[in-house]
Amino acid sequence: xxxxxxxxxxxxxxxxxxxxxxKNISFSIDKGEYLSIVGxxxxxxxxxxxxxxxxxxxxxxxxxxxxxxxxxxxxxxxxKHFAVVYQQHGIRFPYTCLEMVIxxxxxxxxxxxxxxxxxxxxxxxxxxxxxxFRFADKLITQxxxxxxxxxxxxxxxxxxxxxxxxxxxxxxxxxCARISMTKILKGLIEEQGITVVVINHDLNTxxxxxxxxxxxxxxxxxAAGPPEQVMTEEFFEDVFDVKVEILGKKGFFIxxxxxxxxxxxxxx
Amino acid sequence: MxxxxxxxxxxxxxxxxxxxxxxxxxxNISLITTWNVLLAKLAGSEKLLEGIKPNIVSVVWxxxxxxxxxxxxxxxxxxxxxxxxxxLLQNPLADPYTLGVSTGAAFGASLAIFINIMYxxxxxxxxFAFAFAFITxxxxxxxxxxxxGQPSSNLIIAGIIVSAVLSSGISFIKMLSGxxxxxxxxxxxxxxxxxxxxxxALILPAxxxxxxxxxxxxxxxxxxxxxxxxxxxxGVNTKRLRxxxxxxxxxxxxxxxxxxxxxxxxxxxxxHMLRFWFTSDNRVLIPLSALMGGMLLSIADNATRLxxxxxxPVGVLTTLIGGPFFIYIFTKRRKGAGDx
Numbered sequence: 139x140x141x142x143x144x145x146x147x148x149x150x151x152x153x154x155x156x157x158x159x160x161k162n163i164s165f166s167i168d169k170g171e172y173l174s175i176v177g178x179x180x181x182x183x184x185x186x187x188x189x190x191x192x193x194x195x196x197x198x199x200x201x202x203x204x205x206x207x208x209x210x211x212x213x214x215x216x217x218k219h220f221a222v223v224y225q226q227h228g229i230r231f232p233y234t235c236l237e238m239v240i241x242x243x244x245x246x247x248x249x250x251x252x253x254x255x256x257x258x259x260x261x262x263x264x265x266x267x268x269x270x271f272r273f274a275d276k277l278i279t280q281x282x283x284x285x286x287x288x289x290x291x292x293x294x295x296x297x298x299x300x301x302x303x304x305x306x307x308x309x310x311x312x313x314c315a316r317i318s319m320t321k322i323l324k325g326l327i328e329e330q331g332i333t334v335v336v337i338n339h340d341l342n343t344x345x346x347x348x349x350x351x352x353x354x355x356x357x358x359x360x361a362a363g364p365p366e367q368v369m370t371e372e373f374f375e376d377v378f379d380v381k382v383e384i385l386g387k388k389g390f391f392i393x394x395x396x397x398x399x400x401x402x403x404x405x406x
Numbered sequence: 407m408x409x410x411x412x413x414x415x416x417x418x419x420x421x422x423x424x425x426x427x428x429x430x431x432x433x434n435i436s437l438i439t440t441w442n443v444l445l446a447k448l449a450g451s452e453k454l455l456e457g458i459k460p461n462i463v464s465v466v467w468x469x470x471x472x473x474x475x476x477x478x479x480x481x482x483x484x485x486x487x488x489x490x491x492x493x494l495l496q497n498p499l500a501d502p503y504t505l506g507v508s509t510g511a512a513f514g515a516s517l518a519i520f521i522n523i524m525y526x527x528x529x530x531x532x533x534f535a536f537a538f539a540f541i542t543x544x545x546x547x548x549x550x551x552x553x554x555g556q557p558s559s560n561l562i563i564a565g566i567i568v569s570a571v572l573s574s575g576i577s578f579i580k581m582l583s584g585x586x587x588x589x590x591x592x593x594x595x596x597x598x599x600x601x602x603x604x605x606x607a608l609i610l611p612a613x614x615x616x617x618x619x620x621x622x623x624x625x626x627x628x629x630x631x632x633x634x635x636x637x638x639x640x641g642v643n644t645k646r647l648r649x650x651x652x653x654x655x656x657x658x659x660x661x662x663x664x665x666x667x668x669x670x671x672x673x674x675x676x677x678h679m680l681r682f683w684f685t686s687d688n689r690v691l692i693p694l695s696a697l698m699g700g701m702l703l704s705i706a707d708n709a710t711r712l713x714x715x716x717x718x719p720v721g722v723l724t725t726l727i728g729g730p731f732f733i734y735i736f737t738k739r740r741k742g743a744g745d746x
Binding site for chain 1: 689
């Protein structure tokens, strides 16, 4: 563990026009964490992630990476430290999967620098790790959504980031693909010491795999800590409006009644 | 390596086309004579010209060659601009014609011609063409950004809207020109006939400089083709890059339109085919599309020059072929899985 946290957010606030999205958010992330950001739709998760990775600047507050203001780093410098996997890509050109993964080398390569053996070997290793090597020559317009997402993950790993951000990148995947992707991420944390920050709609995988959870609700951090401490029955009621039963340390069972509706019915 | 070989083959074919096209025409000139004239002129040796009639030299060097070079340059430019616009806007349907940039340039050029004829003030046609091409492109992007629905279709719709407005603007200028309307009309149809070294001098530097810069940043353009967010995540300054390529694309288009009016669809067809055959990598795509665009337009131009007696403007021919191709891509795109 390093003496200082890797990423520090200080009083981050952001508004789209007059509509505040994030209010006074402060927390820090240590090296080697698997941090899940959870919260209902519209709670500001994606905005927060985009501020953290530098895509846009905060209205107020500062984000630091190793003591450096994230938004004062050059775009290229940031790309050498941060990689992001998004949920949707909308790429409409027939690149091959291999070409796509090689693009991960972009921040580390000069304009016409040829691809060395070492780099190619690294690309192959990553493609084998993400199980994308067998369709390396296929066009990305011809593969399934799950396969594309693995290709994009491979591209981001090839980028050799210190922090890997995933913006709902697993939302479209089936449970098996989700678990296998999470395991790859856990492996990267253990072997390469990277830090992973995930926006996660799947609370079960967040509970089982995260080292820490940050819960957002209406633009504020309402809970932060290890999953079993954060994900309590009260938490689900307050943040997600659902009733749950906690099953020891194994997880939880979500009931299908929606608390807000019940309360409204009672008032009537 | 494979792509380098393709490039060399394309270059070779282009040179072969150039020489054979120069030798073809109403006046029968053999390939050897053509070759000798070209060689003599390029090497500055009068010796090789011995035994060749001066009028043949003049036909080859002053009439046919500049026209054919103009055609190749315009084809190169339009195809390159198409590649740039498609990658930059992440839209396989974009090209100078469908985005309305050509019409913008044509409007600027018509305005300049009009001012030149009517008021006798000499305003530079290419500068007007560039200014209006750039403004048109910005307007199209702005309108598309405001519209609801799919961003890529919005761009084309915005292109059509702006194009329609500018077309009526051009009609208005034509009407105001009265008797002098012929100068604008003929030029607007997109013809390469009677283009001289003057036009070559106009387009060649623009093509080389803008093409060179476009090629230099083509690696960043690859990242840009994956969308803004992904490009930023890969370390690309998208704002700066977008501005650079918008200027380059407009400049190339304006140079092409200034030389020969509106020629449609070259910029759409060429990058599309090359992506299909070879790769989407812009480092390969930009030079290859330039070469193929040059080949395609010079073939089309010479077909109209040689096969028809009244010389159909080449713009008419490319649009006749390009239109159905556009429909094909459009319908295929709609059916395509994973699209948007």
